[in-house]
Amino acid sequence: AQSVTQLGSHVSVSEGALVLLRCNYSSSVPPYLFWYVQYPNQGLQLLLKYTSAATLVKGINGFEAEFKKSETSFHLTKPSAHMSDAAEYFCAVSGSYIPTFGRGTSLIVHP
Amino acid sequence: GAGVSQSPSNKVTEKGKDVELRCDPISGHTALYWYRQSLGQGLEFLIYFQGNSAPDKSGLPSDRFSAERTGGSVSTLTIQRTQQEDSAVYLCASSLESSERGNTIYFGEGSWLTVV
Numbered sequence: 001a002q003s004v005t006q007l008g009s010h011v012s013v014s015e016g017a018l019v020l021l022r023c024n025y026s027s028s029v030p031p032y033l034f035w036y037v038q039y040p041n042q043g044l045q046l047l048l049k050y051t052s053a054a055t056l057v058k059g060i061n062g063f064e065a066e067f068k069k070s071e072t073s074f075h076l077t078k079p080s081a082h083m084s085d086a087a088e089y090f091c092a093v094s095g096s097y098i099p100t101f102g103r104g105t106s107l108i109v110h111p
Numbered sequence: 112g113a114g115v116s117q118s119p120s121n122k123v124t125e126k127g128k129d130v131e132l133r134c135d136p137i138s139g140h141t142a143l144y145w146y147r148q149s150l151g152q153g154l155e156f157l158i159y160f161q162g163n164s165a166p167d168k169s170g171l172p173s174d175r176f177s178a179e180r181t182g183g184s185v186s187t188l189t190i191q192r193t194q195q196e197d198s199a200v201y202l203c204a205s206s207l208e209s210s211e212r213g214n215t216i217y218f219g220e221g222s223w224l225t226v227v
Contacts, residue, residue, distance in 0.1 A: 032213035043115075043202060043218035044154075051213040090154065097209035098144070098167060099216060103153035 002027040002093045006102035014110050019078040021105050023091030026072060033074040034092040035065055081109050115219035117203050123225045124193055132188040132222045136205030143186050145178060149199040160186060161209060193226045
């Protein structure tokens with residue numbers, strides 16, 4: 001069994017501030033973990049993924065995430081938010097053939 | 112194709128009508144997924160195909176929903192006797208193999224269904 005919990009349906013930051021989107025997972029097998037971004041009226045686009053090669057994963061657009069097994073977490077961060085980062089972000093876990101997605105976190109960036 | 116292609120991109124239908132949504136996955140991808148995304152909700156798994164077979168249909172919400180995949184490529188999701196609660200974005204995704212090996216799944220832009 002596997003599941004994903006994204007803490008906070010909305011996160012609001014000022015432009016230039018740190019972005020932190022939280023994701024906790026559960027999985028009965030070693031997991032693969034993903035972050036996807038969805039811009040308005042578009043499909044989901046892969047930001048980054050963890051496949052056990054390295055615990056700190058760097059993705060596109062300056063985002064990164066750190067896999068912490070002891071905390072069962074895979075939080076997404078970016079040092080400095082841009083207005084263009086405003087979107088919906090989904091965390092996903094895959095240890096079986098069907099990935100399970102979190103409910104999403106809407107990132108709001110204020111000028 | 113270069114990416115996952117879905118059609119129609121938008122569909123408005125009357126309650127009680129049948130609709131067909133089409134997905135053309137990335138060439139060579141054996142795994143294909145359908146998800147549903149309702150307003151303010153996450154992604155709800157509907158069905159998974161490996162090749163032409165569907166080993167997991169557990170997410171289909173009712174017997175009004177069905178899906179098929181032919182030639183290991185194009186898939187069609189059919190909703191019969193549509194209801195207003197069927198209004199949602201239907202997302203198709205594909206991956207080279209099943210995701211249990213960490214394969215990335217790639218999404219189409221979705222088919223927006225509105226039932227009036």
